[in-house]
Amino acid sequence: MVSFDHLNEQQRAAVFATDGPVLVLAGAGSGKTRVITYRIAYLISQGVSPNDILALSFTNKAAKEMRERVVELIGSAAKTTHLSTFHALGLRFLREEYKSAGLSEKFTILDEGDQLAAVVDLMRDIGYDTDEFDPKLIHGLLSHYKSRLERPDARRGGLEGAVAQIAPLYGRRLRALNAVDFDDLIALPVWLLETDEEIGYRWSGRFKYMMVDEYQDTNLAQLRLLKALAKRHQNVCAVGDDDQSIYGWRGAEAGNILRFDAHFKGAQTIALTQNYRSTNRILRAANKLILNNSERHEKSLWSELGEGESLRYMEAKDGDEEAKWIATDILSAKRHYQADWNEFSILYRTNAQARVLEDAIRNQDIPYKIIGGTRFYDRKEVRDLVAYLRFINNPWDEVALRRIINFPSRGIGDLTIQRIADESRKRDVPFFRLIEKPSDVPNLKNSTRELLLGFHGLMKGFRDRFKQLDADFGTICRDLIETIDFRNAFGRTEKNVRRLMIRLDNLDEVASALGSYREQNPESGLEDYLSMLSLDRNKDEEEESDDVVSLMTLHSSKGLEFNHVYLVGFEEGFVPHIRQADTSSGTTAPVDITEERRLIYVGLTRARRRLTLTGSKTRLKYGRILNRKPSRFLHEIPKELFDGDRSGKMPELTGAALEKRAQNAFDEMFKIVGGDEIV
DNA sequence: GTATCCAAGGTTTTT
């Protein structure tokens, strides 16, 4: 039996209000996520089938965590609850309804690079000068329109006109590749749900109770998806905080949460006001900062966790010193607080900042993990191997095919490829069909035709092997690496042996990952692994989460909490980020300093008891030294909350100083917090 | 068709 004693009154109200639309709009750390987990538990305890419950969160990590928490509450009965991200849900939908969407079974999810390449290709085709129109910008706008399910106006000039011209071609191109992009994962399901009555009816009965976490970060397309799925029952419970809306740049629409009751008629709104996470000093810092934003939903937050320790601000002379100082500080704090490593987190604005920190932390033998930003699947050799897998899985994937048809070199040159492409376009036959039957392509030497057939045979062999029910993906993938002879291909250009070894290791890692994926999901095919790759690029790190210090961007930290938080690079240029602060190239998004402020708000409110801001007077960039000054946001946090006077003088690291500084706060905390509970 | 050299540009944030 689930006990609801661990909820306050408002939380209980939200949990028990199972029917009809409910919005929980409340500040950071007020227990919104806990409402969702308990709500799932409550529904199941009331006899609702776990299979009828859908809870959506923003990241795979969050979805996974939610599953763990619900299982803790009610045990394995929760296992069949649908917990996923919007994109994973969209994918699932399309894997079932692919035919209606004009796709074939094993469609591919195009990664960003390939999306961009498609845009460049199409722009060239219809005679746009890629110097005059930045393809990145065009692609960004295209994505923006899709995320709002809007059509750009073809009669407009300039960028919008260009996007309007390219959009339909881009769509057609993707369908020809039997591929979708991220936005399609939402847009196509919405389109089907809204236009195909049978599909709409079927799916709107599928999930009887739906919950959405971090609702402030949903976009218009996601709102439409939600509406379509909830059409028959309106049982939607959304929780979020407009002050934590940090994805405006990719189409998130704060209006979704602020006008929830207009989108879902008869919605009741519940506010949560007690913060269970942070000390009052931390809370006050965050509240004061966010007060500088207008047009927000005013919220009051209070905490029973005492005043707590003062915040700290440390300004180093350069990035190395900053990183070293943090590493040392973590070491002494670990001793002093008898803390576990996983109580520490280092947050930064951009992934690039992780490098220095990583070095410093590793030097002190501190166990750590870096969440996100991993470029593993962006490395050339990995992308090449994945391109092979993609083509094997989905022969329509011409992008992958072109990437690998002559890598490693097998004598199929640009001219040959051009001839095949021309013929393919002329006769509207997929590229790969012509490789199966090169005699259909005019002007090729017979020896070239032989080469093409050889390539086709090779690929077909692997395709068949991957299709077998008992296929051992890991072994097949290693065979592929061998047969293709990547070793030789990279050995030729890479004379640095160490680097060559790294590349080969990376390839082997893909094989291992593929093998273990198959072992864990014996029912899944190659297509599932590949889409998992595009949707969850952090999978590997999450596995061994254990007792380690976490490094991540402010964006990735949303929803998490740590006893000790270091918010690093607290300088103009990082926060707000230079690209957001200056007015140049203002086409992607309006200059939005308020979103940067919210980002800091998110960062500050991750801390439970000890919050440290750090910055540096100089930064090394591309080998150049840049002078830096403290972030304007520093001055928006009251001086008196800081240890010292916010001047940045390096706080002492000795045990005695720590002792003196923290003693009172520490005792106070312990009295109040007591034993930790699960959410 | 393939190998090699050099210039340019890259760093916002993520599904």
Add this chain to the structure above:
DNA sequence: CCTTGGATAC
């Protein structure tokens, strides 16, 4: 700084 890809020579 380092990587990437495009131009050029073989």
